[in-house]
Amino acid sequence: MNPYDEIKRGEKGAWVSISAYLVLSALKLIAGYWFASGALVADGYNNLTDIVASLAVLIGLRISQKPPDKDHRYGHFRAETIAALIASFIMAMVGIQVLISTIQKLIAGNEETPNVLSAVVALFSAVCMGGVYIYNSRLAKRIQNAALQAAAKDNLSDALVSIGAAIGIFGSQLGLPWLDPVAALFVGAIICKTAWEIFYSSTHALTDGFDESELMTLRQTIVDTNGVKLIKDMKARVHGSQVLLDVIVQVDPMLTLVESHTISDEIERRMKQKHNIMSVHVHVEPLAAADTNAARPAGK
Known part of the structure; x- marks a missing residue:
């Protein structure tokens, strides 16, 4: 199979991620605000950044399928890397905003005990993202696509973030309301960490770095x-x-x-x-x- 056919198959994984993130981000944000869970709201915003990242991967995959021309003798494959770089900036902005807003709430002492149903939503999301991770990971290995492999790793980190949010919510039910905003801080830090990793790998590739x-x-x-x-x-x-x-x-x-x-x-x-x-x-x-x-x- 030529590389263009492999990239075309990789689009399926990007669409699966986008569909899952659209549903889960809406569910988390609605449930987070309704049940007063800062951790779940932060996780919802995390998934919103993932939509942008997945769209960037999809656009990059589409552009990279263009055949070589007189200005791009090696083809347009680096469009994937540029799209990922743009996505890293957006993710970093959202991650920093989550950290700032959560710290402000902690300083102000606005700690609420979220409804236990918000933890159920977080666990449900973790299971869904775990399934998306398995699908994209297997597809990426089958077609040997680096962009989709990175997306699969992001899916896994999202599943772990949702588990962390659920732990924070359950902890607040045990008389520790500060655990929920602490979990939100954890989510914000994960967003920033993921953004940095994507930024580093993208710039390393664009400057012709090689392992x-x-x-x-x-x-x-x-x-x-x-x-x-x-x-x-x-x-x-x-x-x-x-x-x-x-x-x-x-x-x-x-x-x-x-x-x-x-x-x-x-x-x-x-x-x-x-x-x-x-x-x-x-x-x-x-x-x-x-x-x-x-x-x-x-x-x-």
């Missing part, structure tokens, strides 16, 4: 390719949900052009089969005499 341990894994696959004597240089960068790989390998100088090209084709095939990397630029050079000691044993 060193993953690069070593890719390097090992190339080193194990029959005919490769030495890797002279290797670079990788993230382009949306795709990885672009450039590598210079040295081979036996006695090989013909056709034989060297066969090694290049084998590297591309192994990268696609083992790591789902579609764009691999392989440059083949003859092994210099000075590099013989650094090369792998002959026959490899």
Whole structure:
């Protein structure tokens, strides 16, 4: 399956998330205000930011499906990353607002004991988001889509946040009304933490950062390719949900052009089969005499 078909399938996960967040955010906000639960209201606003984040992922997936053109020779895959970056700013703004409003209530001493039904709503939401997480996680692994994997992690954190809100509400029923706003502070902190993680990963990708341990894994696959004597240089960068790989390998100088090209084709095939990397630029050079000691044993 080509990357564009995979991205198209990834849209299903984004729509599932958006639908769940629309229903649950409305339910939490209504129940939170009706039953006087700050934690549930904060969780509702958390889900509102998730709607924006999921919409950003969906828009990014749509734009990234555009084929390469004269201005975008590598395609439009980075639209996913830019959309996620925008979503992180919106999530941070909402998270900070939740923290500020909750702290103001704590200082003012406006602590109310919420109705126990608000805890039931929170637990119901946790179960729903747990189901969405399982669906998106399995779909992301099946199609190997990084954007959908990030969305699945967000689904899981939302389920945990709802459990935290329920704990705060139940605690207030035991004569500890301050537990509900404390749970709201926890939710606000989770929103800000998630926003920071999305911001960091997005900017890291946009500045061509690449995980060193993953690069070593890719390097090992190339080193194990029959005919490769030495890797002279290797670079990788993230382009949306795709990885672009450039590598210079040295081979036996006695090989013909056709034989060297066969090694290049084998590297591309192994990268696609083992790591789902579609764009691999392989440059083949003859092994210099000075590099013989650094090369792998002959026959490899």
